Amino acid sequence: xxxxxxxxxxxxxxxxxxxxxxxxxxxxxxxxxxxxxxxxxxxxxxxxxxxxxxxxxxxxxxxxxxxxxxxxxxxxxxxxxxxxxxx
Numbered sequence: 052x053x054x055x056x057x058x059x060x061x062x063x064x065x066x067x068x069x070x071x072x073x074x075x076x077x078x079x080x081x082x083x084x085x086x087x088x089x090x091x092x093x094x095x096x097x098x099x100x101x102x103x104x105x106x107x108x109x110x111x112x113x114x115x116x117x118x119x120x121x122x123x124x125x126x127x128x129x130x131x132x133x134x135x136x137x138x
Contacts, residue, residue, distance in 0.1 A: 064077065073096065084096050084097030084098075
């Protein structure tokens with residue numbers, strides 16, 4: 052029986068930090084800015100790091116969500132809101 056080799060994805064990113072509250076990221080031909088609101092000393096040019104993290108979880112395929120359930124994390128997606136509950 053011949054095994055099919057698993058697909059390996061290599062991700063290359065670069066990051067620069069022009070201030071204590073902002074990070075500019077680049078991968079492939081796409082750029083992203085993570086920044087804090089003005090009230091926290093940022094310039095409000097992008098999502099906060101927490102919002103970026105939640106957005107990344109929201110975009111995960113179903114398989115990764117099943118993996119998170121097996122590892123005792125449960126995510127509920129309702130109207131683009133994410134709620135994390137420990138089991």
